[in-house]
Amino acid sequence: MNKIIVIGGGPAGMFAAIAAAETGSQVILLEKNEKLGKKLFITGKGRCNITNAGDMDNLFANVMTNAKFLYSAFYSYDNQRVIDFFERNGLRTKTERGNRVFPVSDHSSDVIATLQKVLKEKKVKVMLHTQVQSLLMESSGEDAPENIVTGVKLTDGTTMPADAVIIATGGFSYQTTGSTGDGYRFAKEAGHTVTDIRPSLVPFLAKEDYVRQMQGLSLKNVEVRILNEKKLLYQEFGEMLFTHFGVSGPLLLSASAAIKPSLTAGELSMFIDLKPALTEEQLDHRLLREFDEAKNKQFKNSIGGFFPAKMIPVMLDLSGIDPEKKVNEITKEERRHFIGLIKAFPVTLCGLRDFNEAIITKGGVKVKEVNPSTMESKLVPHLYFCGEVLDLDAMTGGYNLQIAWSTGYLAGISAAQPDER
Structure with a gap:
């Protein structure tokens, strides 16, 4: 059985964990905060604009950075599948002006509760108050001298082995929710380029x-x-x-x-x-x-x-x-x-x-170094990225969360399929 570690319990991380667990993999979700979805809780003024119900052209038109990179992700898990996921799992939704999709209750806490329920059903092991210090990497051998990811090391010194690691740590915005740029550090340590970051939707x-x-x-x-x-x-x-x-x-x-x-x-x-x-x-x-x-x-x-x-x-x-x-x-x-x-x-x-008032971060892990069809690093096998940690951003209206769901799903199913890695 594949063992997959997801770092970060935001929307992308939770969705990646669910997608990976649906394949039968053993999934551990690590979150340094005391609860999951801390930033998700305050999105849309606490109402949570889950996605946008516009057509695919509209989705791509509202992505401001690296829209082409999202082709596979959006078509693998589009906005209708997102709506269906929440409806199927008991969260009723409604569509408002500008095709913005919200929970009928207008409570972001209901979105988080739905995701937590599914995580539990899929037997994802959620570890709160758990902070990752670094990625574990080792040489893949003489024939292929590149490093591969083999797990993570926690700040308390504990090491956790894994067949794949998904970085879903978010960006640098709303730092009070824990978005302190850890994922950028992990990416740089793995040899990735992180583009200049700045506040956006601010x-x-x-x-x-x-x-x-x-x-x-x-x-x-x-x-x-x-x-x-x-x-x-x-x-x-x-x-x-x-x-x-x-x-x-x-x-x-x-x-x-x-x-x-x-x-x-x-x-x-x-x-x-x-x-x-x-x-x-x-x-x-x-x-x-x-x-x-x-x-x-x-x-x-x-x-x-x-x-x-x-x-x-x-x-x-x-x-x-x-x-x-x-x-x-x-x-x-x-x-x-x-x-x-x-x-x-x-x-x-x-x-x-500044970042404390920015809804999202512009900039992040350079997408040319990530496979758009799988979200796997092109530099380090078995390492995946999803969500705001990547150099992707969009307009308001549910588009940024759609990026999180789509890239999270793709990273999750790809990490869980070692034969296709």
Whole structure:
């Protein structure tokens, strides 16, 4: 019987363990935390966006790094198989806006409980509070002088032999959940290249004080454009949030993944179209109509219907129009400038927040050194990688978890089939 060790009890690790155990292999899942799925518990604001129900083209389109590498993984275990797995094991799911799939209960704990139940059914030995110090490797012989993995050594000095080892330690994001980069160290010690890592799906810092004045304000149905000087880097419609440090929300998290890492370190110009459904001409007609109905009102009292309350003082200040001025005295030039502000509200982005606020890590084990059909190392036989430890990342919407399930499954079944290694 094959003995397989999986390092890391996150989504990729749990799925790899289940897949390997289904072949009849003896599987041991090692997790250094006090429980499994610690990061999974907080994903999707605690609701856990399990996957995305879009078609295969949509899945690949939302992978930002090394999408082609995932061809075998996605087709071996696609999003429908993920949904079927959870439904079959008692977790009812629902599909929301943007094809996002959640548990009906809206509780990530139910996703973890389902995985734990299956691990138990498949007789996977789960060892919590168990930290791996290093991989055990030895020469495969004179005819083949390369090293092969033969097990792991724990931090307490215990050695555990295995026929295959799967690294599913996650990335470097949300470090409080245990994602401290152990897998990168194991990979480097085995001779692998680890590409530069940085936070991704992470909020931006903003320069202007007026952004902080609007802390907690969420804007829906706005369009954001981000430019590096005159070059458009990102343009999208959706929802965003002002914070005490800058800007966040789905639009900005996605922007952090879409913009090249080298560009997010400097200053970028962001413009928010607060009324994307209206052209400047339509907006001008609406303003004139509002002003006409409130001829003797002061400017500061006439724009309440246009913006959330928290935004009004900022809009008044940036407009350059005297707040006490009667609306019937506002000039065409002042009105035009105000319309320009509504259609292109300016924010200067000046960097990203750190790994503690990043949903995922961009960068990781170089995929050219991993077999995409099996997730096995091309450098060290019997060593496998899956999930966020690899140089793979995607947009929000369930895509990153789909990467975890698919690569975890493929690593699990491949590690359990020695004749095909």
